Amino acid sequence: MARPCAAAAVFLLALLLAAAAALAAAAPATAAGGRAKKKRAAADVYIVMVKPPGDGVDCATYQMGILAAALGSEATAKAALIYSYKTVVSGFAAKLTPPQLAALRKHPAVVRALPEVMYSVHNSNSNSNNNNNNNNNN
DSSP states (O other), rough: OOOHHHHHHHHHHHHHHHHHHHHHHHHHHHHHHHHHHHHHHHOOOEEEEEEETTTTTHHHHHHHHHHHHHHHHHHHHHHHHHEOOOOSSSSEEEOOOOOHHHHHHHHHHHEEEEEEEOOOOOOOOHHHHHHHHHHOOO
């Protein structure tokens, strides 16, 4: 004769295992659905060099026109524009998705579009090494 407590424990264990299996089966579907919503192209910052504007043409207006033509609207271009270069080079920095970058590169006034790169100075000498070298030279 089976004990009532053992039967209840087996029933609860079977119920927990079934619930865990159901959650495990639903998790990949939820994750895939979540990824599908987040699958937008990530925007990165690019430095875009363009041909210089003609004499008497406002540089900022000229660059905004190039960006707006590639992105489809001036509002989208204004949202993407980060900085406009006018002195040494004609160009701008903009936050662009891969499709926007591809459209911009097709514009005849665009010379080059490169991803923004941040450089930092790194000193491999530590103070302890410098102190040891100074002590050895005395």
